[in-house]
Amino acid sequence: MKHLLSVGDLDRSAIEQLLELATSFREVTRREIPKVPALRGKVVVSLFYEDSTRTRISFETAAKRLSCDVMGFSVASSSVTKGESLRDTVQTIEAMGIDAVVMRHSAAGAPHRVAGWIDASVVNAGDGCHEHPTQALLDLLTLRHRIGPGIDGARIAIVGDILHSRVARSGAHAFAALGADVTLVAPPTMLPSTVAGWPVTVSHDLDAVLGDLDVVYLLRIQRERQRETRFPSLREYTARYGLTVERAARLRPEALIMHPGPMNRGVEIAAEVAEGPASLITEQVENGVAMRMAVLYELLGAGGGHG
Numbered sequence: 653m654k655h656l657l658s659v660g661d662l663d664r665s666a667i668e669q670l671l672e673l674a675t676s677f678r679e680v681t682r683r684e685i686p687k688v689p690a691l692r693g694k695v696v697v698s699l700f701y702e703d704s705t706r707t708r709i710s711f712e713t714a715a716k717r718l719s720c721d722v723m724g725f726s727v728a729s730s731s732v733t734k735g736e737s738l739r740d741t742v743q744t745i746e747a748m749g750i751d752a753v754v755m756r757h758s759a760a761g762a763p764h765r766v767a768g769w770i771d772a773s774v775v776n777a778g779d780g781c782h783e784h785p786t787q788a789l790l791d792l793l794t795l796r797h798r799i800g801p802g803i804d805g806a807r808i809a810i811v812g813d814i815l816h817s818r819v820a821r822s823g824a825h826a827f828a829a830l831g832a833d834v835t836l837v838a839p840p841t842m843l844p845s846t847v848a849g850w851p852v853t854v855s856h857d858l859d860a861v862l863g864d865l866d867v868v869y870l871l872r873i874q875r876e877r878q879r880e881t882r883f884p885s886l887r888e889y890t891a892r893y894g895l896t897v898e899r900a901a902r903l904r905p906e907a908l909i910m911h912p913g914p915m916n917r918g919v920e921i922a923a924e925v926a927e928g929p930a931s932l933i934t935e936q937v938e939n940g941v942a943m944r945m946a947v948l949y950e951l952l953g954a955g956g957g958h959g
């Protein structure tokens with residue numbers, strides 16, 4: 653594997669191999685000194701054209717725990733503000749000697765373009781409304797450690813602003829690749845015009861599916877990507893699609909709750925639900941480091957890399 657741009661780059665056995673590797677790195681992250689020399693001498697650049705807390709910090713932590721050198725890049729203090737193009741920026745950085753670029757960009761497809769311009773490996777850390785493959789992988793890792801190695805037949809609903817969600821696209825394909833039964837739940841205005849090619853069923857009624865679910869995966873309303881209002885009001889959205897305390901009480905006792913973050917507490921999820929015993933939200937963040945260690949090792953370890 654040279655790049656990780658899309659969940660579609662991975663078949664079931666490649667996903668399972670990454671999950672095995674990430675499980676071994678989970679053990680490393682729990683050691684007193686959570687660091688191994690596996691990628692000593694490799695250089696990873698963190699190239700974020702869009703804001704991030706979880707993804708950026710966990711990739712940088714993952715790279716450091718593998719003993720990589722990490723180069724940070726801040727758009728606001730770079731020559732991007734003087735009009736330097738994406739191509740010139742990445743080729744300039746590559747000339748300094750790098751092995752991998754971890755990249756987030758508001759334009760769908762930007763990491764794919766960059767992968768064609770440079771020799772280093774490219775990891776998509778979120779491209780516009782398109783994909784966020786490592787989020788899907790860390791979510792699978794989280795489920796594996798809660799409900800066991802197989803999620804075959806697990807009933808997972810991804811709820812909310814599917815239209816603008818790169819997490820939904822990557823998650824739906826990754827969950828289905830491992831045999832889960834995925835339902836997208838959203839008002840028609842928050843769904844793509846077609847879900848042809850998505851391995852999912854669609855519902856507009858959360859209450860109708862709630863009692864059958866093993867996992868409720870909530871999405872943030874992405875107001876920064878919405879050019880027009882998709883729902884009359886946030887209060888109305890919460891009334892129809894929010895995981896309120898009352899709705900959470902109607903879930904099966906063993907059902908689990910996930911959210912990629914950042915959350916809008918009180919909109920798509922009640923604060924009490926986010927902090928309750930069924931919530932995997934903190935575990936998702938914790939597993940992000942181990943899964944990103946696995947991805948970097950897969951790309952740069954065992955003879956990989958270009959430095």
Ligand code: CP
Nearest residue numbers: 704705706707912913
């Ligand atoms: N889940 C996620 O991608 O969060 P950040 O935007 O904070 O990286």
